[in-house]
Structure formats: C-alpha cells, structure tokens
Amino acid sequence: MNESEAHRSIESVFRAERSVLLASLVQRYRDLDLAEEVTSDAIESALEHWPIDGVPSRPGAWLLTTARRKAVDRLRRDKTLAAKLAVLRADSDRAEPAHSNSLDDALPDDRLQLFFTCAHPALAADDRLALTLRCLAGLSTAEVARALLIPPATAAQRIVRAKNKIRVAHIPFRVPGPDELADRVPMVLGVVYSIFTEGYSATSGERVGRIDLVDEAIGMGRLLHTALPAETEVSGLLALMLLVDARRAARIGPDGQIVLLADQDRRLWNAEFIAEGTALVVEALGGGPSGPYAVQAAIAAVHDESLESDRTDWPQILALYDVLTTLIPSAIVALNRAVALAMCHGPAAGLHELDRLADEPSLRRYHPYPMAKADLLQRLGRLDEAAVHYRRALDFARTAPEKQLLHRRLAEVNGSIDQADRTDSS
Incomplete structure (x- = not known):
C-alpha cells in the first residue's frame, strides 16, 4: 500500500x-x-x-x-x-x-453518553453546538468555525469553555435516568437539528449547504433512535431529516442554482429515504401526543408523497401547520402557514396573513419573508410591488445560490413589467 x-x-x-x-x-x-x-x-x-x-x-x-x-x-x-x-x-x-476492547465488537455504544454530555443544559447553547460538532461529528476546530460562520478563535474558545465547564461542574458522562430524559432529550434533538439545518441551508457562502453536516446529523439521529426507540420526538426528528434530505439530488440544478420544491424533478428524490421517513412519521404520530418534530415530519411526508407538485394535498398541510402553531407558535411557522393558506385559498388570503407579520422582529432580515410576499404579489399581478420585495429579499439573502435565485425572479418580474409597458404604449 x-x-x-x-x-x-x-x-x-x-x-x-x-x-x-x-x-x-x-x-x-x-x-x-x-x-x-x-x-x-x-x-x-x-x-x-x-x-x-x-x-x-x-x-x-x-x-x-x-x-x-x-x-x-x-x-x-x-x-x-x-x-x-x-x-x-x-x-x-x-x-x-x-x-475484548475492540470497536469492531458488538459492545454498547458509549457515544450516547458523550452525546448527552455535550448537550448538557449547564453548557451555553452556542458552546453545546460547537462541542457536539467537535466531538460527535469529528470536525476540526477550523471546520467547526466554518460550519458556524465564526472565526476559528471563537470556535476554539467555545470548545474550551464547554470542556472547562464539564470539568469544573463535574458534569457526568452518562445517559440521564428516566426521570431526566423528558427535559434532556429536547435539548439533544435541538443540537442535532441545528447541525442539520446548517448543513441543509448554510447561513452564508458560495454553496447552498454542506452535505457532510447533513450526513452527520442524520447519523446522530439514527444513533438516538436506536438507543431511544420509545421517544416519539426522536423518531419525528429522524423522519424530518430523512424526508427533507430525500430531495437532495433535485434541489440543486446542474448549474449550481437552487431549484424550488414546485420545480424539482421528483424522479430524482430518494425513494428509500421517503419510505423510511414515512414509516417513522407513523411511528412518531402513533406513540402519544405529537411533538413539533413529528408534525413537521408529517408536513414533509405530504410533500414527498405527491408525485406531481400540483397534486400536493395543501389542505392537509395547512391543517398540520395549524397544529404546529399550537405547539411552537413562532413567526417563521406563521410564515410557512401563510404560504400553505395561499395554496389553499388563493394568494390574496396568504398575502393578508403575511401583512399581519410585517412587524415581527425575527422576520425583518429573514429573506424568505419578503420573497414569499413578492411571489404572492407577482401571482396577483402587482408587479411593481413584487419587484420591491424581491429587491428587499436580495438585501437579506446570505448565500450566492439564494441571490442567484432572487435575481432570476426579479428579472422575470421586470420582464413582465416591460412587456406590460410596451403593450400599454401600443
């Protein structure tokens, strides 16, 4: 060799x-x-x-x-x-x-204990995420910094601070007992989902996301599901990640540009992930009260079960968003619900809901919000207003592919405006 x-x-x-x-x-x-x-x-x-x-x-x-x-x-x-x-x-x-000491033998997996240590509530949220990426995902300090869009020195500081806290506070390396799991599992799942979302949709840079982080998050989800099969939200999170990642091959075009869900070639979707994720949704929804991850996974499953975009069961998605709103009321959930409402009852109904969110602080620099408004305004023929909101979304977009998508949409609107002007002048 x-x-x-x-x-x-x-x-x-x-x-x-x-x-x-x-x-x-x-x-x-x-x-x-x-x-x-x-x-x-x-x-x-x-x-x-x-x-x-x-x-x-x-x-x-x-x-x-x-x-x-x-x-x-x-x-x-x-x-x-x-x-x-x-x-x-x-x-x-x-x-x-x-x-007898072999990692190749079928010995109990100690990673779960390390998992709960890295996600201990005594650690600051940013430190938990950095330490988990370092220890469980195996990223170097420089890679942690790139994943979290922070300077390497800051990433190193967070990792060292977390380790020091574990040592000084004598945080145990163990899986919590049954009486603690209810409080600790959501924190662990939050760390995994943060890794997945950063991998799926990077917060800046030249790429849409990072496949390695997505794969690491799904691997962590599988580990948790194997160890905690009775925890329905563990099943829900794994289902959500699989059903979303199933669209990976169709999400980016050959030119590196983002392909929106409605325009994706669904033949490229991962059928095995969809089947596995759908089975996990059934498992998550059938084991007691539904949690946020299970409901989000159900929404993803409805999308993935539609062989054609125009056959999507939007009323069911809207009903699921109604449930999700009661579980995690947030402006971003309300934004997604407004889009589903528009698909069910027309763009004017959706636009009315979006207007009600105009003063939400969390949406002020969140580019999907002006992009959604622009899309509905475009569908209503209010092209000048649509152009304003596409430009606003461009100001807030974080990655090059997102900006390219918005430039294309803005060019479509401007082309329609020019065509209308030529028609009026004639």
Missing part, C-alpha cells in the same frame, strides 16, 4: 470510528481532553505504521489498543492522585486481550 492509499484508508476509518473511539475513551478515563489527545496520538501512529504494515483487518481495535497505551504513557507522567488511580485502570486495560 502506498502512502496516499494508506492516508485515504486512515481517513475513511477515522471518519467511521473516531466518535466511537473518543466516546469509549471518555467513558473509561472521564477526561475529554485526555481522550482527544490519545485519539489523535493513535491516528498519528496509524499514519506512521499502516503505510508500512498495511491497514489491520480490525482497524478500530488497533486504534483503541494504541490509544489506551498512549493513555497509560500520559497518565504515568502525571503525579496527581487522580492520575495514579487512572494508571491502575489503564494498566489493567493494557493487560486485556485486544479483541
């Missing part, structure tokens, strides 16, 4: 095994910094040995054994009592057969 092939193999293994390796080490040594350090040391050893010796048949076991040996070496250099106790445990680990 040449060096480049070894590096590709190591990268593939690292992406697949890193979070499992890190979680296993955190569970054993109760020290996130130590676990990260020896995880990195193990990868460096792999880079040194695998190009010569070849990739082991069980690379996860090799990395875990190597990381534990690195932990022994580091802990022996530390003279505190806590470190001496950890050395005793590490020495016993070293004496165990490699296969």
Whole structure:
C-alpha cells in the first residue's frame, strides 16, 4: 500500500470510528481532553505504521489498543492522585486481550453518553453546538468555525469553555435516568437539528449547504433512535431529516442554482429515504401526543408523497401547520402557514396573513419573508410591488445560490413589467 492509499484508508476509518473511539475513551478515563489527545496520538501512529504494515483487518481495535497505551504513557507522567488511580485502570486495560476492547465488537455504544454530555443544559447553547460538532461529528476546530460562520478563535474558545465547564461542574458522562430524559432529550434533538439545518441551508457562502453536516446529523439521529426507540420526538426528528434530505439530488440544478420544491424533478428524490421517513412519521404520530418534530415530519411526508407538485394535498398541510402553531407558535411557522393558506385559498388570503407579520422582529432580515410576499404579489399581478420585495429579499439573502435565485425572479418580474409597458404604449 502506498502512502496516499494508506492516508485515504486512515481517513475513511477515522471518519467511521473516531466518535466511537473518543466516546469509549471518555467513558473509561472521564477526561475529554485526555481522550482527544490519545485519539489523535493513535491516528498519528496509524499514519506512521499502516503505510508500512498495511491497514489491520480490525482497524478500530488497533486504534483503541494504541490509544489506551498512549493513555497509560500520559497518565504515568502525571503525579496527581487522580492520575495514579487512572494508571491502575489503564494498566489493567493494557493487560486485556485486544479483541475484548475492540470497536469492531458488538459492545454498547458509549457515544450516547458523550452525546448527552455535550448537550448538557449547564453548557451555553452556542458552546453545546460547537462541542457536539467537535466531538460527535469529528470536525476540526477550523471546520467547526466554518460550519458556524465564526472565526476559528471563537470556535476554539467555545470548545474550551464547554470542556472547562464539564470539568469544573463535574458534569457526568452518562445517559440521564428516566426521570431526566423528558427535559434532556429536547435539548439533544435541538443540537442535532441545528447541525442539520446548517448543513441543509448554510447561513452564508458560495454553496447552498454542506452535505457532510447533513450526513452527520442524520447519523446522530439514527444513533438516538436506536438507543431511544420509545421517544416519539426522536423518531419525528429522524423522519424530518430523512424526508427533507430525500430531495437532495433535485434541489440543486446542474448549474449550481437552487431549484424550488414546485420545480424539482421528483424522479430524482430518494425513494428509500421517503419510505423510511414515512414509516417513522407513523411511528412518531402513533406513540402519544405529537411533538413539533413529528408534525413537521408529517408536513414533509405530504410533500414527498405527491408525485406531481400540483397534486400536493395543501389542505392537509395547512391543517398540520395549524397544529404546529399550537405547539411552537413562532413567526417563521406563521410564515410557512401563510404560504400553505395561499395554496389553499388563493394568494390574496396568504398575502393578508403575511401583512399581519410585517412587524415581527425575527422576520425583518429573514429573506424568505419578503420573497414569499413578492411571489404572492407577482401571482396577483402587482408587479411593481413584487419587484420591491424581491429587491428587499436580495438585501437579506446570505448565500450566492439564494441571490442567484432572487435575481432570476426579479428579472422575470421586470420582464413582465416591460412587456406590460410596451403593450400599454401600443
């Protein structure tokens, strides 16, 4: 195996095994910094040995054994009592057969414990997200910074602050007990959904989103669903992510431009994701009172079940938005409900609802709001007003593809205005 092939193999293994390796080490040594350090040391050893010796048949076991040996070496250099106790445990680990410590064996997944630690309520919301991206998604500090659109120094500060809080506050590395889950699960799901939404629709830049973050979020959702199958909102969130991501191949045109839902080639949608997501919606809605993720997933399912855009069951979507409004009353939910209302009862009805949201602070710089108004005004033939709102949406759009879409829509309106002017003058 040449060096480049070894590096590709190591990268593939690292992406697949890193979070499992890190979680296993955190569970054993109760020290996130130590676990990260020896995880990195193990990868460096792999880079040194695998190009010569070849990739082991069980690379996860090799990395875990190597990381534990690195932990022994580091802990022996530390003279505190806590470190001496950890050395005793590490020495016993070293004496165990490699296969009993293998990441390739069917052992309990410690990632769930790390998950709940990273999303602990004692941590600030921004710090929770940064730490989860770092530890569970395996992003470097620089990648965390790019994902969250913050300077690398800020990302590093958030990660360090979260680790310090875990250490100082003695936050336990464990899955909460049944009496705590009701309060803690929504926080964990919020972190996962934040990762998914950032991946699906980036907040700035040249691309619409980041596929790697979407894939990581769905992977986290699968982990949570496997561990907590009775939690209906876990099923709901996984369903929502699958049903939305099912449209990935049709969402971006060959020229890199955004293709709106109504214009997508639905033959390109992922049928397996749709089937899995729809089954999860049934599971989420049938296990007790419906939560926000389950209802949003149901809305996505109605869209995905429509083979043609003009056959979408908009009355059902509107009814689901009515339910969602009672669960999470927000201006953005009201905006989406107004669009559904327009599809059911005409653009004037939708525009009336949008006008009622004009003073909502959260919508003042949210480009989908003026874009929705512009679309309804265009459909009503109020072209000059539509152009004003498309220009306003352009001022607030964050990514290059979003701006390109709005430029196209504005050009359509301006072309219609020019055509009308020529007709009037003749």
